[in-house]
Amino acid sequence: MDATFTAEQDEIRRTLRELLLKRCGPEEVRTAVQTEGGYDPALWETLAQQLGLPGLAFPEAYGGVGCSVTELALASEELGRSLAPSPLLATAVLSAPLLLALGSEEQRAALLPRIASGELTAALAVSGASLTTALGLTGDNRGDWAGGGRAGGVQARRTDGGWRLYGQADQVLDGHSAGLLVVPAHTGGFARSRTLLFLVRDALVQDALVQGSLVRDSPGRGGSGSAGATRVRLTSLDGTRSQARVQLRDVEAELLGEEGGSADVAGALAAVGDSAAAVLAAEAVGAADRVLERTVEYVKQREQFGRAIGSFQAVKHRLADLYVQVQAARSAAYYAAWATGAGEERVGGLALAQALEALRITSSEAVQLHGGIGFTWEHEAHLYFKRAAGDELLFGPGHRLREHAADAARLFGGGEVAV
Numbered sequence: 001m002d003a004t005f006t007a008e009q010d011e012i013r014r015t016l017r018e019l020l021l022k023r024c025g026p027e028e029v030r031t032a033v034q035t036e037g038g039y040d041p042a043l044w045e046t047l048a049q050q051l052g053l054p055g056l057a058f059p060e061a062y063g064g065v066g067c068s069v070t071e072l073a074l075a076s077e078e079l080g081r082s083l084a085p086s087p088l089l090a091t092a093v094l095s096a097p098l099l100l101a102l103g104s105e106e107q108r109a110a111l112l113p114r115i116a117s118g119e120l121t122a123a124l125a126v127s128g129a130s131l132t133t134a135l136g137l138t139g140d141n142r143g144d145w146a147g148g149g150r151a152g153g154v155q156a157r158r159t160d161g162g163w164r165l166y167g168q169a170d171q172v173l174d175g176h177s178a179g180l181l182v183v184p185a186h187t188g189g190f191a192r193s194r195t196l197l198f199l200v201r202d203a204l205v206q207d208a209l210v211q212g213s214l215v216r217d218s219p220g221r222g223g224s225g226s227a228g229a230t231r232v233r234l235t236s237l238d239g240t241r242s243q244a245r246v247q248l249r250d251v252e253a254e255l256l257g258e259e260g261g262s263a264d265v266a267g268a269l270a271a272v273g274d275s276a277a278a279v280l281a282a283e284a285v286g287a288a289d290r291v292l293e294r295t296v297e298y299v300k301q302r303e304q305f306g307r308a309i310g311s312f313q314a315v316k317h318r319l320a321d322l323y324v325q326v327q328a329a330r331s332a333a334y335y336a337a338w339a340t341g342a343g344e345e346r347v348g349g350l351a352l353a354q355a356l357e358a359l360r361i362t363s364s365e366a367v368q369l370h371g372g373i374g375f376t377w378e379h380e381a382h383l384y385f386k387r388a389a390g391d392e393l394l395f396g397p398g399h400r401l402r403e404h405a406a407d408a409a410r411l412f413g414g415g416e417v418a419v
Contacts, residue, residue, distance in 0.1 A: 005074075006405050008071075008179075009070070009074055012071055012074055012075055013074050013075075013077070013078055015051065016051065016075055016079070017030070017038060017039065017078050017081070019046065019047075019051075019083060020078060020079070020081070020082040020084055021082075023040075023043055023046075024040075024043065024082040024084045025082070026380040026383065028040065029082070029083055029084070029085065029240060029383065031070070031121045032085050033085055033239040033242070036177070037087075037106060037176075037177040037242075038085055038174070038176070038177065038233070038239075038242030038318065039084075039085040039086050039087060039242070040085070041105040043084070043086070043088065043290055044086055044118060045118060046109060047086065047088070047118070048116075048117060048118020049117065049118055052064075052065045052116070053075055053088060053092070053118075054088060054091055054092045054096070054115055054117075054118050055092070055112075055115065055116025055117070056071050056072050056075060056092070056114055056307065057069060057071065057072045057092070057097075058096065058100070058112060058115075058116050059100075059186060062108060062109070062112035062113055062116060063112065063113035063116035063117060064102075064112070064116045068341040069275045069278060069279065069337050069340050069341045070334075070337045070338055070341055072092070072093065072106055072337075073268050073278055073279045073281075073282035073283075073333065073334075073336075073337035074282065074337075075088075076088070076089075076093075076279045076280075076282050076283040076286070076287035077282040077283060077285055077286035077333075078286060079283060079286070080282070080283035080284060080285070080286030080287040081287060081289065081290040082290070083240045083383055083384065083387055084240075085239075085240040085241070085242065085285060087121040087122075087123075087174045087177065087178065087278075089173060089174075089241075089276075089279070089283075090121070090122065090124065090173040090174040090175075090178065091115060091120075091121045091122045091174070091178070091277050092115070092267060093121070093272075093275070093280075094124040094182075094272060094276055095115075095122035095123060095124050095178075095180070095182045095281050096115050096122060096171070097112055097200045097271075097272045097275065098111060098124070098182055098197060098256065098268060098269070099114065099115075099182070099256070099271055099315045099381050101268045101271065101272070102143075102197060102256050102257045102263045102265070102268050102356070103256055103257060103363065104257055104258050105200070105202070107254075107257075111180065111199075115180075116221065119357075120180055120196075121177060121178045121179055121180070121353050122179070122180040122181070122182060123172050123173060123174050123175040123176065123178035123180070123181055123182070123244075124172070124173070124181075124182050124184075125154075125169035125172045125181045125182065125183045125184075125200075125246050126172070126184055126366055127145075127146075127153035127154050127167060127168065127169045127170070127184070128145075128153065128169075129170065129171060129396075130145040131171065131394065132273075132394075132395055132396075132400075132401075133145040134269055135269055135270065135272060135273025135276060135277075136266070136269060136270030136273045136274070136404075137273050137277055137348075137349045137352070137395070137401055137404065138349075138396075138400040138401060138403075138404050139404060141266050141269055141270060141273075144193075151166050151268045152182065153166050153168075153186060153407050154166070154167030154168070154183055154185040154186065154248060155186055155187070156185035156186065156187040156196065156198060156253065158187070160251070160408055161250070162252065162253070162254065162255075163187075163250045163253045163254065163255055164196060164250050164251065164252060164253065164344055165183060165185055165200070165250075165251045165253045166248060166249060166250055166251070167185065167248055168245065168246065168247050168248070169183065169245070169246045169248075170232075170234075170246075171234070171243050171245075171394065172243060172244045172245070173241060173242070173394075174242050174244070174247050175231055175243070175244030175245075175246045176231045176232070176233040176244035177242070178244065179201075179202055180199065180201055180202070181199070181200040181246065182197055182198075182199060182256065183197070183198045183199075183200060183248070183253065184196070184197055184198075184265070184269075185253075186196075190259040195254060195256075195265055196256070196263075196265060197254075197256040197257070197265055198253040198254060198255055198256060199253060199254045200229065200248070200252075200254075201247075201254065203274060226356070227253045227368055228248065228249035228250045228251045229246070229248050229249070230244045230246075230247045230249075231244045231245065231246050231247070232244060232247075235279050236390065237386055237389055237390045237393070238386045238387050238389070238390030238391070240383070240386075240387060241385070241387075241390055241391075241394070241396065245296050260289070261417075270345075271345075273348070273349075274340050274345060274346065274347065274349070275340045275341075275348065276348070276350040277336065277348030277349050277351065277352040277395075277401075278308060278333065278336035278337040278339075278340045278348040278352075279294070279337070279345070280330065280352050280355070280391070280395055281329070281333035281334040281336055281337075281348065281351040281352040281355035281356075282337060283353070284329070284333075284352070284356055284358070284359040284388075284391060285326065285329050285330045285333045285355050285358065285359075286388055287359050287363075287384055287388075288325075288326045288358045288359040288362040288384075289326055289330070289361050290331065290362070291359075291362055291366045291381065291384040291386070292319070292322050292323065292326055292362050292366070294366065294380070294381070295319070295322075295362075295365070295366045295369050295370065296307060296310070296319060297380075298369065298370055299315055299319070299369055309369075315369065318365060318369070320371075322361065322362050322365055325357075325358045325361060325362070326358050326362060328354065328358070329351075329354045329355040329357075329358035329359075331353050332350065332351040332354045332355065333354075333355055334352070335347070335351065336348045336351035336352075340352065346405055346409065349401040349402075349404065350402065350405050352395060352396075352400075352401055353396065353401040354398070355396035356388070356391055356395065356396050356397075356398050356401075357391050357398050359384070359387070359388040359391070360388040360389070360392060362384075362388075363381070363384040363385040363387070365390075366385070367381050367382065367385055
């Protein structure tokens with residue numbers, strides 16, 4: 001592994017950091033999350049059309065830049081520093097790689113260039129709270145995580161005109177604004193049940209956007225939509241990660257891939273999960289690094305007993321411990337991004353566990369060291385604390401990520417545990 005970054009990788013980080021410092025401060029973040037889409041469309045257009053962020057890891061044949069997971073992770077680290085709300089995670093990290101891996105040539109040619117340009121956003125609609133299981137991060141994704149029968153989830157049935165979906169998916173990242181849904185669904189009945197992936201294009205006719213007491217209906221985006229589909233934007237702990245409930249009632253869908261094919265859906269989801277975990281780890285490291293920087297700046301200015309509190313030895317020790325933890329998490333995230341691009345498996349989950357822990361501890365200490373102001377809406381520390389708590393709920397917790405990695409590596413398969 002070459003631990004040094006190339007000139008192109010350094011340029012990606014520098015350009016993104018300069019742009020986000022100008023256009024994505026704490027006030028801009030708060031304003032963006034209150035919009036209908038949950039992000040700033042003008043900033044997303046800049047990220048997509050001028051910097052090529054959604055297509056950063058796409059092949060050039062589909063309008064992408066042709067980079068790897070490493071570049072995508074470095075870009076996400078900068079987005080994490082500012083907590084910039086955007087559909088990048090749902091679109092380019094979770095959904096598009098499934099199109100690339102399993103889609104037919106016709107589907108890839110029709111959808112990936114639109115995603116790379118930022119014109120089309122996508123969301124992975126997994127039933128219930130099974131996202132990390134579906135991605136193979138906290139459990140075996142070859143089981144019944146997608147529901148089926150009386151277990152709920154999403155069901156698929158074949159009709160003369162194609163496929164129809166019926167069911168519900170909760171906690172769908174950016175599901176309220178995406179023009180394309182990638183939906184895992186059960187098909188085949190009880191005896192021969194299996195999970196396949198389906199596309200719902202220009203997905204939703206009815207928007208029920210719920211923000212506080214505001215409920216509003218509006219037509220679907222980008223076409224006639226799909227009758228019988230409803231989405232509701234949910235109130236979430238971390239407003240910078242928009243979530244939605246997607247209800248599908250006899251909705252027309254399209255099988256991802258060729259009809260009659262033998263695609264390894266579970267394997268593709270696990271591969272996406274490993275790369276997504278590496279990207280999420282880098283994003284969490286960026287957030288932890290930024291909140292630590294802000295805390296160091298604050299303790300140098302705040303005075304108590306006639307001295308800056310940063311001069312007290314106890315405060316220095318706490319900050320030194322945080323610095324070590326953030327740097328260790330950064331090393332793990334960078335290695336995971338490189339290893340995933342090199343084809344190594346089951347490293348992303350461990351890096352994500354370490355990064356989530358670093359962000360949680362760093363943001364908690366930031367609130368404490370900022371004193372009373374750190375608890376208030378006016379200060380940005382609480383934004384990072386909510387990101388830490390929200391990410392652990394969505395993608396963790398860390399002990400489950402580590403436990404599954406240990407089980408997959410058969411560390412304790414012999415029944416003996418070292419004391």
